[in-house]
Amino acid sequence: MQTIKLIKVELRRLLMSRKTYILMAINILIIGMGYIEYTREICSYLFLDSGASTVDNVIVPYAFGTLAGSLIWGISLLIDSDRIKKNRVKDIMSAFTDEKKLSLARILSYSVVTILTLAISLIVYMPLCSKRMDYLFDYESYFVYPVLFYIPGMLITFFLCEALYKLSENLSVSIIMFFVLTAAQITPPFSNEFFAWNIPIFSNISDAFGSPAVIRLEFYTRILLLITSLLLWEICCLFIRKYEKGAAQSFLIRIKRPVFLIIPISLLAIIVVMIIKQPFVRNSPIVSLDDSDFYMLDKDEEAYYARCKRNLSFNTFLGTMKGEDEILLSKVEDEDLTFDLGCGLELKSATLDGKPLDFTSCYVENDNINLYFGIKRYVVKNPEKKTGTLKLTYAGYPAVGRSEFSSGSSIPFTRIGRKSIELNWDHMGPRYYYIVGPCISLYVNVPRDHTPLIEAEEMKREKENEDGTVCWKADYVTGNLVSGSYNSDKVSYSKEDVYFKYSSKYADTVKSNDLDAAICDVFEYCDKHIGEIDKYSDGIEVPDIKIIQTSAENGSGYARYGVVAMSEDFMSPGTLKDSKAGTNMNETFMHEIIHLYWGDLGLICDDDGLWSAEGLTVFTTYRIVKEKYGELYAKKYYVDKWEQDVKYLNNIFYYRHPEYLDKLPDSYRAGIETSVSSLKKYSLMPLMLLKAEERLGGEKEMDKVLQELYSKNIEYQELGTGCTMQDFLDIAGLTEEDLEIE
Amino acid sequence: MSKIFKYDLKIILLKPYVFAMLIVELIYSYLILSSEIILGISDTAPFSGWSFGAFLGKTTMVSLLVSFFILSNLYSKRQKQVSILADVTGFSIRKRMLIRNVIIGGFFLLSNLLIFVEGCIFLYAIFGKIYIGAYIVEWLLITIPCLFILLGAGNLLGRISPALVYIFMAVIIVMAVILRDFGIDINGANYFEVVSAALESLKGGETPFTITPQYLCTRLMYMIFGIVALIAVSMRVGEKSRISFEK
Numbered sequence: 009m010q011t012i013k014l015i016k017v018e019l020r021r022l023l024m025s026r027k028t029y030i031l032m033a034i035n036i037l038i039i040g041m042g043y044i045e046y047t048r049e050i051c052s053y054l055f056l057d058s059g060a061s062t063v064d065n066v067i068v069p070y071a072f073g074t075l076a077g078s079l080i081w082g083i084s085l086l087i088d089s090d091r092i093k094k095n096r097v098k099d100i101m102s103a104f105t106d107e108k109k110l111s112l113a114r115i116l117s118y119s120v121v122t123i124l125t126l127a128i129s130l131i132v133y134m135p136l137c138s139k140r141m142d143y144l145f146d147y148e149s150y151f152v153y154p155v156l157f158y159i160p161g162m163l164i165t166f167f168l169c170e171a172l173y174k175l176s177e178n179l180s181v182s183i184i185m186f187f188v189l190t191a192a193q194i195t196p197p198f199s200n201e202f203f204a205w206n207i208p209i210f211s212n213i214s215d216a217f218g219s220p221a222v223i224r225l226e227f228y229t230r231i232l233l234l235i236t237s238l239l240l241w242e243i244c245c246l247f248i249r250k251y252e253k254g255a256a257q258s259f260l261i262r263i264k265r266p267v268f269l270i271i272p273i274s275l276l277a278i279i280v281v282m283i284i285k286q287p288f289v290r291n292s293p294i295v296s297l298d299d300s301d302f303y304m305l306d307k308d309e310e311a312y313y314a315r316c317k318r319n320l321s322f323n324t325f326l327g328t329m330k331g332e333d334e335i336l337l338s339k340v341e342d343e344d345l346t347f348d349l350g351c352g353l354e355l356k357s358a359t360l361d362g363k364p365l366d367f368t369s370c371y372v373e374n375d376n377i378n379l380y381f382g383i384k385r386y387v388v389k390n391p392e393k394k395t396g397t398l399k400l401t402y403a404g405y406p407a408v409g410r411s412e413f414s415s416g417s418s419i420p421f422t423r424i425g426r427k428s429i430e431l432n433w434d435h436m437g438p439r440y441y442y443i444v445g446p447c448i449s450l451y452v453n454v455p456r457d458h459t460p461l462i463e464a465e466e467m468k469r470e471k472e473n474e475d476g477t478v479c480w481k482a483d484y485v486t487g488n489l490v491s492g493s494y495n496s497d498k499v500s501y502s503k504e505d506v507y508f509k510y511s512s513k514y515a516d517t518v519k520s521n522d523l524d525a526a527i528c529d530v531f532e533y534c535d536k537h538i539g540e541i542d543k544y545s546d547g548i549e550v551p552d553i554k555i556i557q558t559s560a561e562n563g564s565g566y567a568r569y570g571v572v573a574m575s576e577d578f579m580s581p582g583t584l585k586d587s588k589a590g591t592n593m594n595e596t597f598m599h600e601i602i603h604l605y606w607g608d609l610g611l612i613c614d615d616d617g618l619w620s621a622e623g624l625t626v627f628t629t630y631r632i633v634k635e636k637y638g639e640l641y642a643k644k645y646y647v648d649k650w651e652q653d654v655k656y657l658n659n660i661f662y663y664r665h666p667e668y669l670d671k672l673p674d675s676y677r678a679g680i681e682t683s684v685s686s687l688k689k690y691s692l693m694p695l696m697l698l699k700a701e702e703r704l705g706g707e708k709e710m711d712k713v714l715q716e717l718y719s720k721n722i723e724y725q726e727l728g729t730g731c732t733m734q735d736f737l738d739i740a741g742l743t744e745e746d747l748e749i750e
Numbered sequence: 751m752s753k754i755f756k757y758d759l760k761i762i763l764l765k766p767y768v769f770a771m772l773i774v775e776l777i778y779s780y781l782i783l784s785s786e787i788i789l790g791i792s793d794t795a796p797f798s799g800w801s802f803g804a805f806l807g808k809t810t811m812v813s814l815l816v817s818f819f820i821l822s823n824l825y826s827k828r829q830k831q832v833s834i835l836a837d838v839t840g841f842s843i844r845k846r847m848l849i850r851n852v853i854i855g856g857f858f859l860l861s862n863l864l865i866f867v868e869g870c871i872f873l874y875a876i877f878g879k880i881y882i883g884a885y886i887v888e889w890l891l892i893t894i895p896c897l898f899i900l901l902g903a904g905n906l907l908g909r910i911s912p913a914l915v916y917i918f919m920a921v922i923i924v925m926a927v928i929l930r931d932f933g934i935d936i937n938g939a940n941y942f943e944v945v946s947a948a949l950e951s952l953k954g955g956e957t958p959f960t961i962t963p964q965y966l967c968t969r970l971m972y973m974i975f976g977i978v979a980l981i982a983v984s985m986r987v988g989e990k991s992r993i994s995f996e997k
Contacts, residue, residue: 181767184819188774192781255766659793659950668795671877676788 010105014113022117031080032125038076039129042069043136060560060577061144062153062213065137070154071208073129075190077122077158078165078206082186085118085169090179099251108245111174115166115241122162130154143516144215152223157208160230164205167237171244175255205233214559216511216576217492220425222561224327225288232282239275246272287405289413290351292371292382296411296678310342311390313445318437318484321453321477327424329353330403331437335445340393346442350422350434351382352407358388361396365389382409383434406435414675423559428492429454430559436489450484453477454491461494463487464509464554464571485548487569490558501528503535510557514579523579527555530601533632537711538605539718544725545569545609553604567603574600602628611721614730617685623693624714630694631707647698653691654749660684696747700736703746713740754841755849762820762853771816772861779809779865783872792946792957797873799884799959800946806885806892807939809865811926814896814937815919817858818904822915824850825908844984851901851980858900862893884959891961892938895969898976899936905983933965936972941965 022028041047043065051068089111092098101110130151138145168189172182193207208226213219246268250258262268315336322329331353337360349355349369358365367388371379378385388400406422422435437448453473454460460467460480467480495515497508508527510518518524535541543550550570558565558573565574578597604610606628607621615621626646634642662669662680669677701710716739717731724731737743762768787796787805794800823829866889874880907914926935933940945965949957 176767178767180819185770185774661790661793661795664956665795668877672788673876680789 011109011113011116014105014110015116018113018117019120022121027084028121031084032121032128035073035077035080035122035125036129036132039069039073040133042072043133043140047072060213061141061215062146062149063210065140066150066153067208067210067213069133070129070158071210073154074158074161075207077125078161079190081118081122081162082165082169083183085114085166086173086179086182086186088114089170089173090182093177102251107248111170111241111245115163115170118166119159119163123159126154126158141215143513146215149213149218153213156223156226156230160234161206161208164230164233164237167234167241168205171237171241174241174244175247177249177255202229202232204229205237212561212575212577214428214561214576216427216513217423217430217559218425218427219423219559219561220324220327220427221423228282228286228288232279232286235275235278235282239272239279242272242275287352288407290382290407290409292351292384292409292411293373293379294411294414294674294678295376295379296674296681307442308341309444310340310345310442311337311444312339312341313443314338316445316448317451318448319451319453320431320437320489322424322429324424324426324429324455326405328403328405329424329431329435330401332402333398333400333438333448335398335400335443337395337398337443338445340390340395342442343389343391343393345388345390345398346385347388347438347440348378348383348385348434349402349438350406350432350436351384351409353402353404353435355386355388356401356403357399358401359399360390360394365398380409380411381434382407382412386438400438402438406431411678414678423561426455428559429458429460429489430491430562431489433486433488436484436487447483447485450482451479452489452491453479457493458491459494460489460491461509461556462489463569464490464507464556464573465551487571488573490556490573494556497524499524499527501531501535503540504531504553506531507552507554508556509554510579511576514557514576517579521579526597527601529636530598530632533635534602534605534628537631537714538610538628539715541604542609542721543570550609553609555601565597565600567600567608570604570609572600572604598632599625599629602632605718611718612724612730614732616733618688618693619733619736620689620693622689623697626690627694627697630698646694650691650695650698653687654695657684657687657692692749695749699747699749700740700742703742704740751845751849754846755853758846758849759853762824762850763857768820768857771819772864775809775813775816775861776864776868778812779805779868780872782808783869787869787873788876791943792950794946794950794957794959795877797877797879797881798957799881799888800942800957802869802873802881802885803888803892803942804939804946805869806862806866806888807935807937807942809869810862810892810896811922811935811937811939813858813861813865814900814922816861817854817900818915818919818922820857821854821900821904822908822912824854825912825915847905847984851905854904855897855901858897859893862889862896881959887961891966891969895972895976896937898973898980900976902976902979902981902983906979909983909986934968938965938969941968 042051048064048068051072092101101107134150137150169182169186172185173179176182176185190206193204193209210222210226213222246259246262247255248258249255250261253261313335317334318331319334320329320331355367355369358367365388367386369384369386371382372385373379375385377383388398390398406424422432423430436450450462450467451470452460452467454477456472456476456478458478462482462484465482467482470479470481472478493512494509495512495518497510497518499506499508506527508518508524531541541553543553545568548569553570553572555572555574557576557579560576562573562575565572567573574597602625603621606613606624611621611624613619613621613624630642630646633646657663660680660683662672663684669680672680697710700713701707704710704713713736717736720731720735733744737747782805787801790796790798791801791804866885870880870882870885903918904915907918922936925932926937926939929935930940931944933944941962945962946957
């Protein structure tokens, strides 16, 4: 009751002070500075560099405003806290009011003022933001993100500042500690989402598909950080000086009374539980993706099935999924039934004809791909090798492994939300290696306005469920599920039809920028200079070639089974209005289409760390760019960049001295290896190919070599091997020494 | 004398926040080691003179700022009020100032020594290789000029106004962070980063560790500047200054 009275008094004092309104105005102005290009460049260092409209127009201004607001209001609060001591009325104040209650009242009053500041900012900048974002403006995103990080950011700041002051009772020390804690967030290893309390660090945000996983992660971390700051405040309040007593003596007197410890201990327990139970990052071993070998147990088939039915359903609010596999086992060879389950998913039960079976789970050593993605291996025990109906029930929140998290990608491809659902191959249910049978009958239950696609292929609508979702069916072997509101264009070039599927939000952009024609150009070029496209991927015929737009959170794209998936960034207004048109995401778009030729449907390369489909693809992208934008342009943005990268690569200490690489902790080693591998594939190899072109005498001669190499793709597929660098050298009549880059 | 030393040690250093700041310094050093130095500065070995010098320079900036902060407390209003009483005891003001400078300088040297040891242990534990001779030379080149700047400039400015000490702290940060390419930072870290990067872009590959005469001159200049300031302060400390102090 006294706290409420104190809040009223404190709030009245704040609202009657001119200083409050000046600080509010400064904070609002700083948020507005986020719309200026120069400020955005500074912010890109702290938050995120992206072409997505939501990031540029909502995240950056309000994140910048949160950081600046935190510093402004935090210092103001510290000065106010010090005022009582400075005016020497501390003892008098303590006589008629509890200092802790006064502190809480101050925190809550400041919170009210900052909420007011945010509300005014949201109203003031809405017309500007709406104009800049145009058709991508969305009220939900505009309000949710700022509220999500501004309000908790301020509350955490206030609790932290009060805690620091209660501990030190010294204004200067408190301000210095406050700055130290702010700076710590941009210092590794604390520079990740879990520690960012007033500098919100974001993974990419989608304009059209929503970013539910980011919102959930932010929400969870904000709550966790808020409770942590509350705990710190509670602990530091134990140091509030008793009359004529020092900090330590006051603390010792208080902790003797259990009542003072109930709240801190409870908060600590909540924090521990929240950390242990956090669903976003699983505690899988850290490995490097580069030296990964797909590890298969050397054993025969364990069982055969006649039919397998998989049913997946989603909670679009919480982002969880659950699934059930019903497998009719026709023949069982082994008492173990082995399968893998994606990171975050847990097997809940396994029954055979209604009788429960025991199962175990573990992370498989040496299986680096699965370890990197945090995939667990399960073994269900069927000791009597009985046949019958095996039912596996699994559920969970799709997460990332520690390796993936430490490499910087904290959000998985898998995202479950109201606007869209994207499920990566590893989250599509159990993967059976030794239990064999026909295609799985996959049933997915998605919201009514969604069109689910498996590797961009439409599913068959089955029925409407009572809960408002719709059940769709498809025969499933492998691939990603993407579900949302999609448009589909049929683009025809001289040889094939290509299906281009994109979010309905981008319909006007596709038309106004003639993206269909741009797609055709890339296919025409590749057909002419490399060879005609083949419609076999891993020996399986693909029905159509499809290009699908996916969430900006995915960052780039991929080509698999005749499907080219590309992040929505390449169609964002920011990218299309870029003065360096042709670079950035537009060329990623070409790159992924070219992967249909070098990689997915075309020539498979034996990846030896240097020679890879990536290098060939980058080289072909350079050739298209050279033809389209001119030699000078291609040299500036490609050849010069490759040369710089190679120079950088040769200078990396651990590249020159790999013997020291082994001495580094795993997380560092993985990062360096990934960086070196990427430089070799994306810069060194294209530069070597350019040198080969010079040695051969020009583009025409190089085209002939590449065409001959490409024409052997059927041979390689039949042999089950990939093309090596030696194969290229043999056709070109060159040696490895000829391609050496100094 | 020893009583005064113990008393000043208690009021200057034996405070929880001083220990907290020392811990923060050591944590910061570890973060620098484990995030930047472990990868090597300008692609040199993490245990090279370049990397260790950059590490020492960066962490020295923090310990220098902490020491400046402690020193600024000597010139706070409260301390001035206390010194009115202390000054009439008959104990030499010059000696008192010497004791205080020994304490603050000792704290700075001790914190830098701890940082040095932490860096050596870290690098030896991971790579099993350190160049102790080069490290000691770097430590001396970085720490000694900073020590004189701390005591000289700190006391000189503090006597004029404690606010000037804070402004000088901001100048140190500006010189280290914003005027990075000029290599004139008081903590001497930028030389190791800027010169090693320049040599790397010139030659590539291994960059042998060298200390240029320009860098030596800069360090010497700072040291002389610090000593001159310190002499100026000690000369002003006398009856005349005491009277002005009391006013």
